[in-house]
Amino acid sequence: MKLHNRYRIVICLILLVAGWQSCRKETGAPEDKPLNNFSEVFEQFWARMNNRYVFWNEDKTDWDAKYKQYKPLFEALDINKKADLQKSVQYFREMTADLVDGHYYISFTQPLLRDSSIYPSLARKKQSPYYHGPVNYSVMVRNHLDPGFLSGADGKTAAVSGTINNNILYFSCSNFFLYEAYHATGNNNVKNVLRYFFNMLEEPATPYKGIILDLRGNGGGDISDLNFLMGRFTTYYLPFGSTRYKTGAGRLDYSPWIDSHITPVKDSKGVNAPVIVLADNFSASLAESVTMVVKQLPNGKFIGEPTWGANGPYASNELLYNAGPFELKNFMKVQTSSAAFKNINGEFTESVGITPDLFVPFDMTAYQRGKDLILEAAIGLLK
Amino acid sequence: MKIVNRQFLPILLAALATGCCSTLQAQFSEGISAGYTLNQPDKDPGMAWSQHLPSGGFAIGIPVQYDLGKHLALRAEPGLFQKNVSMERTHDYSGTWEKKYNNYIQLPVMVQYRTGARKFSGFIQAGLYAGYWISSRQEGAVPDIYDLIDQPNPDGTTTSYFRIKQYNTKYSFNDVKDQRFDAGALAGIGLNYHYNPRFTFYLELRYSQSFNSFEKKYMTPQQRPVHQTGATMLGCMMNLFNRK
Structure with a gap:
């Protein structure tokens, strides 16, 4: 009988552990209630x-x-x-x-x-007293480009590539939907521009004095483009900052800051020549990410104005992360960052933007005279 | 204020029990214990397609027992207790998870009732504890928003997959959010094996529940989950006054 009691106790202990193990507390699909008032x-x-x-x-x-x-x-x-x-x-x-x-x-x-x-x-x-509206530099840029430059546009982005003084490789895009354009089944002009730029980048006829990436007015786009473009500029994992995600419902439920880096594309030869990125007050989101990456290249520099300050990455898939966009049914859509970002120096630059290595303020008088001071500063630096 | 009062409850309980039973022959024993803990918060994570899972950890303690008589004893068991919290995303978002290894120093004080034969006896015990969250480690995995694998589809569209990135790092406490003081109640049921008059081995199943959340009240509304912890403890007690 005593032995029986001992077994009972042991069985109780095992059952208690098993019962505890099977408990799971789950939150299911998000509520999507109609809004009545x-x-x-x-x-x-x-x-x-x-x-x-x-x-x-x-x-x-x-x-x-x-x-x-x-x-x-x-x-x-x-x-x-x-x-x-x-x-x-x-x-x-x-x-x-x-x-x-x-x-x-x-x-x-x-x-x-x-x-x-x-x-x-x-x-x-x-x-801000220093505010100016978006500026279209395309005409002035074309005046600097050597004959034979390529330009193209699809419904989402416009791209230009060519050379300046036959010894500087130039590329610009209005938004980042390059990967999509490059892999589209049909032919499009953006694909042609990208093929030209990538060919010139990988196998230059003569070594360039430098490469200019012009991201002025670029409001960002598809995050796939970050590796697609910048993965050609490096042969190694290139860190450019760190990212923090939300891990729960609490306002302060966060993951640690996790390193963010560029993964080189397959067979990337990297770039040894100086790379200058041009950006302005309207360069935002992924354009700022690219700017930060260029600053981390061994010969990378940023010329222009401080950028927009939308540095926290954004994923359109609402449920992928615990932070980010959401919708109130039949009333509003809210776009907000999916993660927070700090630059390589540990600085939080959201709403502040990235500070240029060489600050060239916008000059309306010069602009009206057809002078592109930012581009000229870059060309001057590469001479 | 209530929490502070609860801190004194074990001491009060111990003093009362000691006073009532002072005529009984007292015996001290002490030992060592170690075990496996299984913890989970009492609330769901509150984010879509997420769940808390029971999370395993370890515990070590130094049990000190004061026998009040044949059946009654007081036991304190200062030690290190892990109350880990595990969360994972479910359905299409599986692959994202986090486990937080939370180390507490803890002082439980329990009243024990035991009964049984010469070699084996069973016991139940219940009491209160106070603890402090001393350190934590945060381990998990999340889709890296900057690291995509893109696969072109035959129709010209692209499907993008985020690579999962793992992290494992020491957790930095947030003074606004983290409530490091912990107090609660616990109860256990177990089996003693009296190896000889001096040494007793035991197996115990214990359950504890915090009175206070491990989150401070820093926002409204806030779920403020509390730890619910099961533990299986193996221990050895040595009677300090019995030299046989």
């Missing part, structure tokens, strides 16, 4: 921001205070009144005005608000 819109927006915004550790916005301040204001709005809908846009604009995320952008899917949008980083830049 502004209270629900506000609550969902506030909560999704609370969970999915990646910069709460760095951002000075007091999100709890925003809740207290704006909850009663939204409760007083009627979702069926046009004037109240427009008032809600103003409230969202005020709530998000100081968010550091350079990617942060709200578009509205509510039919009466389709013309409205919120872009806090642009609004802040416009208030």
Whole structure:
């Protein structure tokens, strides 16, 4: 009988362990409730921001205070009144005005608000006394290019490549959808430009004095392009910063900072010549990533203006990461970074942008005279 | 304030028990214990397609026991206790996971009731503990947003896959978020093997639950999960006053 009791105890112990092991606490698919009133819109927006915004550790916005301040204001709005809908846009604009995320952008899917949008980083830049609008340098660039340069455009990007003074290789693109254009089944002009540039990069007829990558006004694009383009400039893993992800629902649930690097493309010969990247206030997102990579090349330099400051990478797949874009059904879409980024020196440059090695401020008078001071500075440096 | 009061509960309990039983012949024994812990938070992760899993760890302790009589004893077991937290993404997002190895120093104080024969006896014990989260290690894997594998499709489109990147690094505590003080209740059931009058070996299954979350209240709303920990402990006790 005593022996029996002992076995019972042991069996109980085993069952307890087995039962504990089988416990799993799971969160399933995200809720996609219809929004019937502004209270629900506000609550969902506030909560999704609370969970999915990646910069709460760095951002000075007091999100709890925003809740207290704006909850009663939204409760007083009627979702069926046009004037109240427009008032809600103003409230969202005020709530998000100081968010550091350079990617942060709200578009509205509510039919009466389709013309409205919120872009806090642009609004802040416009208030700066040094602000200037996007600048089109293409005519001035073409004046510098040797005859025979190539240019092409598809629906998503425009690319130009050629030589300057027959000894500098030049490449520019308006957005980063290069991989897609290069691998498209049909022929397109961008593919031709890329083939030319890659051929010239890999097998130059005569050694170049340098290479200029012109990313001025480039607002970024497909993240695949980072390795696709910059993987040809290096023969080794090239670190250019570190990335931090959200690991949970809490505002401060983060992974450690994880090294980010460029993986060389297959058979890459790398580039030994000096590489100069040109960027300006409207070079954003992936254009800034490329700029940072060029700065890490042994002979890399950045000439121009400080960049936009959308350094946290962005993935359009909402559920891939615990931070990033989200949508409130039939009301709004929010674009926000999927991860945070620090440069190779450990500096957090979101909303600040990358500082050029050689700062060439925008000069409207020179521009009107047809002078491209930034490009000229680069050519001068490579002489 | 409540948490501070709870700290004194084990001491109060011990003092009461000692006072009540002072006429009994007291015996001290001490020993060493080690075991396997299985911990998980009491809440789900709160992010889409994610789950917490029971997470294994280890525990080591130095049990000190004061026998109040034939059936009753007081036991304290200062030691190191791992309360690891494991999370993984599920469905299409599997491959992303994180395990946090959380090391606590902990002082449990328990009242034990035991009964049985000369060689074997069973026991149950329950009490309270206070602990401190001394260190942590963060290990996991996440799709590296800058490291894509692109595969062109026959229709001209491209499918991109993110390479999974692993990390394993010492965790830096965040003063805003991390609640390093830990207190709770625990209960155990076990089996003693009295090898000789001086040495006793035991196997115990123990469950503990924290009273407070391992997260400070730093945002609203906040789930504030608490540790729920099961442990299987193997130990050896030596009677300090029995030289036979």
